[in-house]
Amino acid sequence: MPTRTRRTKLTFSRRAFTTGLLATGALSSPLMQAATELLKTPPPATPTDKLVVYQIFTRLFGNTQTTNKPWGTLAENGVGKFNDITDKALQEIKKLGTSHVWYTGVIEHASMTGYSSLGVPPNNPLVVKGRAGSPYAIRDYYDVAPDLAVDVRNRMAEFEALVKRSHANGLKVIIDFVPNHLAREYASNAKPEGVQDLGQTDDPTKAFDPNNNFYYLPDEAFVPPAGLALPETITAPPYVENPAKATGNDVFKAQPDKNDWYETIKLNYGVDIQNGRKTYFEPGGSANRPGTWTKMRDILLFWAGKGVDGFRCDMAEMVPVEFWGWVIPQIKASRADGAVTFIAEIYNPQQYANYINTGRFDYLYDKVGLYDAVRPLMEGKGSTTALSRVCAGESGTLGKHMLRFLENHDEQRLASRQFAGDPLAAIPAMTLSATLHTGPIMTYFGQEVGVNPTQAEGFQGDDGRTTIFDYWGIPEYQAWTNGGRFDGGKLTAAQKKLRQFYVQLGQLVNGSGAIRTGAFRDLQQYGPAPAGQERLFSYLRFSANQRLLIVCNFDRNAPITTQLTIPADAWSAMKMPTKKAYKYSDIFRTKTIITAGARVPVTVPPLGVLVLSIS
Numbered sequence: 040m041p042t043r044t045r046r047t048k049l050t051f052s053r054r055a056f057t058t059g060l061l062a063t064g065a066l067s068s069p070l071m072q073a074a075t076e077l078l079k080t081p082p083p084a085t086p087t088d089k090l091v092v093y094q095i096f097t098r099l100f101g102n103t104q105t106t107n108k109p110w111g112t113l114a115e116n117g118v119g120k121f122n123d124i125t126d127k128a129l130q131e132i133k134k135l136g137t138s139h140v141w142y143t144g145v146i147e148h149a150s151m152t153g154y155s156s157l158g159v160p161p162n163n164p165l166v167v168k169g170r171a172g173s174p175y176a177i178r179d180y181y182d183v184a185p186d187l188a189v190d191v192r193n194r195m196a197e198f199e200a201l202v203k204r205s206h207a208n209g210l211k212v213i214i215d216f217v218p219n220h221l222a223r224e225y226a227s228n229a230k231p232e233g234v235q236d237l238g239q240t241d242d243p244t245k246a247f248d249p250n251n252n253f254y255y256l257p258d259e260a261f262v263p264p265a266g267l268a269l270p271e272t273i274t275a276p277p278y279v280e281n282p283a284k285a286t287g288n289d290v291f292k293a294q295p296d297k298n299d300w301y302e303t304i305k306l307n308y309g310v311d312i313q314n315g316r317k318t319y320f321e322p323g324g325s326a327n328r329p330g331t332w333t334k335m336r337d338i339l340l341f342w343a344g345k346g347v348d349g350f351r352c353d354m355a356e357m358v359p360v361e362f363w364g365w366v367i368p369q370i371k372a373s374r375a376d377g378a379v380t381f382i383a384e385i386y387n388p389q390q391y392a393n394y395i396n397t398g399r400f401d402y403l404y405d406k407v408g409l410y411d412a413v414r415p416l417m418e419g420k421g422s423t424t425a426l427s428r429v430c431a432g433e434s435g436t437l438g439k440h441m442l443r444f445l446e447n448h449d450e451q452r453l454a455s456r457q458f459a460g461d462p463l464a465a466i467p468a469m470t471l472s473a474t475l476h477t478g479p480i481m482t483y484f485g486q487e488v489g490v491n492p493t494q495a496e497g498f499q500g501d502d503g504r505t506t507i508f509d510y511w512g513i514p515e516y517q518a519w520t521n522g523g524r525f526d527g528g529k530l531t532a533a534q535k536k537l538r539q540f541y542v543q544l545g546q547l548v549n550g551s552g553a554i555r556t557g558a559f560r561d562l563q564q565y566g567p568a569p570a571g572q573e574r575l576f577s578y579l580r581f582s583a584n585q586r587l588l589i590v591c592n593f594d595r596n597a598p599i600t601t602q603l604t605i606p607a608d609a610w611s612a613m614k615m616p617t618k619k620a621y622k623y624s625d626i627f628r629t630k631t632i633i634t635a636g637a638r639v640p641v642t643v644p645p646l647g648v649l650v651l652s653i654s
Contacts, residue, residue, distance in 0.1 A: 088402075088439045089555040090380070090479035091545055092213065093137040096448055096505065097144050097187055098171060100124060100484060102512045103522060109509075110170055110270040110497040113152050116510035118171070118186050121197045128525045129208040135482065136545020139380070140205055141213040141351055143448055144174030144507070145198065147182040147229075149222035149302060151273065154185050157192060158228050164275040165263040166223040166302045169498035169508020174215065175353055176302045178222040180237075180338045182229035195229075202346040211348035213380065218335055219357040220287030220303035223261075223280060231341070237306070237334060243282050249309040249319035249329045254285035262294035264301050268498060285312075289357070306331055308359050322361035336366045343373050349380030355394065356385045363398035382442055388433040395440050402479055405441035408434025409475070413445075413468045416574060416593040417459040423563065423576040423593065426471070430561045430578075438476030438559065445469055446483035448507050454491040457503030462489030462537055463646050467576075467591035470627075470648045473544055474554050474580060474589055485516040487541040488527075488534045540628075547627055547650065557582035560609050575599045575643065581613045586653040588623060592643035600642040610637065615653070623651040 101123020108115050124142075132140065150172035153161030162178065171186065188194030205212050227236050241251040261280035269275060283293040287303030289312055295301040305312075309320040309329035321327050339350065350370075355363065363381075371377045383400045385391065386407055394400050412429045415421030434441055445453055445468055454462040465486070473480040485505070490513055495501040497509030505513065518529035519538070527535055548554055560579040574593040581587065592599050610617040617637050625631040627650035633639060643649055 087555045088477050088479060089548060090138050090402075090442075091136045091548060092139045092141055092442070092479055092481040093132050093135060093484065094141040094143055094447055094481055095124070095484045096507065097121070097124075097142050098174075098184070099505065099511060099513055100516075101128075101520065101523075102510075103517060103520070105512050105514070105517070107494075107496070107512055109495055111510055112170060113186065113510050117512060118510050120189050121183075121187050121194075121201045122189050123523070124201055124204070125523070125525070126204060126208060128520070129205060129210060131525045133208060133210060134545070135487065135541050136549045137210060137482075139211045139213050139349060141215075141349075141481075142201070143215060145183055145187070145214045146174070146177055146217070147179040147184050148172050148174045149176040149178045149224060150184075150186070151270075152186060154191050157185070159185050159191075162222065162224050163278045164269050164273050165267065165278040168302050169506065170270060171508060171510050173302060173508055175217050176220075176222040177217050178225050179227040179229055180221070181227050181231065181234075181341060199345060206346065211380075212346065213349040213351055213382070214342060214347050215353055216339060216342075216350040217353045218306065218362075219354045220300065220305050223278075223284070223302060223304055225304065234337065235334070237331070240330075247307070247311045247313065249307070251307050252331050252334070254291065254305055254307055254312070256283040256285070256291065256293050259283050259293040264295055264297035264299070266297050270497075306335075306358075308332060308362055310359060318359065318361075320359070320361065322365055328365075332362055332365065335362075336369060339366065339370045340373055343370055343379055348378065349382065351382045351384065352400075353384055355383035355398070355400070356387055356390055360390070360393055360398040363394065363400065367399040391433045391437055391440075395437065400440070402440050402442045403437070405434050405443050405478070408432060408441065409443050409472060410445070410450075413471065414458070417445075417453060417464040417468050419595055422573040424573070426576050427561055427563050430475070430559075431564070435476070435559075435561075439478045441476065441478045442481055443472035443475070443478065444481040444483070445472060446486045447481065448483065448505070450483075451503035452490050452492055452505060453486070454489045455493075455503035461595070462486075462491075464595070465537075466540060466646050467593050467648050469541070469544060470589070470650075471576065471591050473548050474551075474587075474650070475578070476559055477554075477556055480548065482541060485513055485519075487538045488515045488519050488530060489537055490515045543628065551580075551585060551587070551626075553580040553582045553585040553587050557585065557587075558612065560612065562603060562605065562609070572599055572601055575601065577603050579605070579609060579613070583614075586613050586615065587626075588639065588649075588651040588653060590641055590643050590649045590651070592645065592647050594645055596645055598642055598644045598647070600640075603639045603641060605637050605639065607637075613653075621653050623653055625649050626652045 101119035102117045104117025106116050149162040149167045151161050151164050151167050151170050183194050183198045185191045188197045202212050237252045243255045261283035285291045285305040286295040287300035287305050290299050308331050311317045367381050371379050381400050382402045383394050385403050408429045412425040451458040453459045496506035496511045499506045499508050519527045521528035557580050562577045577590045607617050620636050623633040
């Protein structure tokens, strides 16, 4: 939930947080009926967990303006639109092997930009981060961001057209669901008839009540944090919130810190956070549930009814796991094929199994496991023994449920000086991430052309990330979009070569049964890497029809020449005799062919990979 500046300054740690439909009445819900009725021809179900997700930050995707003035207005810096994501754009994204597109920042959120004549006034700058605002400070769960529409009056129709366009190009649609918090000035003017607004029936004299949607600080008025950064041209009027509400990152202070999620209000799911986190709900079929549960379920049903195929659930572990176990089956049941995907942003490995088994999530972020292990290698540090530890832990044992990535809107760009400083460092790391297990893989838009932020865009500062708070143009991505041609016409030769790697990787993933559904065997579990080979990682992926030996060299400067030993029990698992010569043929990036038995001589170039088919 990236509603802050730099993670290192946060006083709050994101990692500290650790179906009976008839009985629930869900099948009689008007939104449940509408969701089923509106979905005439949903895309076919995906038969594998190997999703290939492409994350688009929608506000930035199609922006062609190059002014890039820090804290610039929409008029100065421009903004991308739903309509910029054309059939041609989607076809080119599909070439990366993409199965799902995650459109980030779709739902209407707090912003300093307003459309007052259309009923969408600007929000008070004292409770907005950045000129454009954080997409994780939702101000209307039932509407889309007006910035993203060419015709603001018809903004929902433009989003619906994007969903249909995505489906027509063979792509499923994921959007964010932000369940833990909302904007301080939340007020829905697009909610369906008969729907009560969040907080509408609260009793603000009570600090906690299971029937309240928010937590309150009675007799205390909210005070904006000290030292807030605002555009020089902005003069903020006083912001009035009395009594104050608790802040999104579980801060129960009338004046939160500027590094808190001060622009958000915490939602109450019936957990008395200040009194031992005592719960006031009965999960399962019980009708005795806090009202927040039903309201948030109906929001999910609303978007599923728009044809959305999945939800990336922001800070899912800050919401009771029992809520997820109650709501996810209902949303899946609203679709004739049940094909609605749920991805949890989660950072506590001790809770992974709980959010899969009890919470019913399909996939979880693999940040604490694989990302944190592979990042030092990309920076020229560390050892691949950390990868073996990952494979032996939750990230490995729950491998088919783990969404792997090297970049997203929260993380630093790998080409930036704050990270790897070289987009080619992604070659072994992305290959590993995509082929390690049968779980999904994700690419953040622009990663495939080496996006490298080099200046402060506004609120977020110069931190190696692409801004999520301000209006901006991304030069490397604009070179690929090439004025709406989406042909890479302005890319450099090096950028074209990098993008081709991602295309080849997508083809490898989609074309390999061993990678999509096969077993995994870490060859380095049999002993530590020899001296000088601490940055080489090798493993097997195999199915009944395909056996692969995959070797990744994370060393930036030196090739690694060695002999890999495939032990007898691995041959037995692959159902292949050990005392035989085999042909090892690279099916990925080179034409390498090796003839060998159980000991395989390999030479892997710097930042190189081999994907050797054994036959």
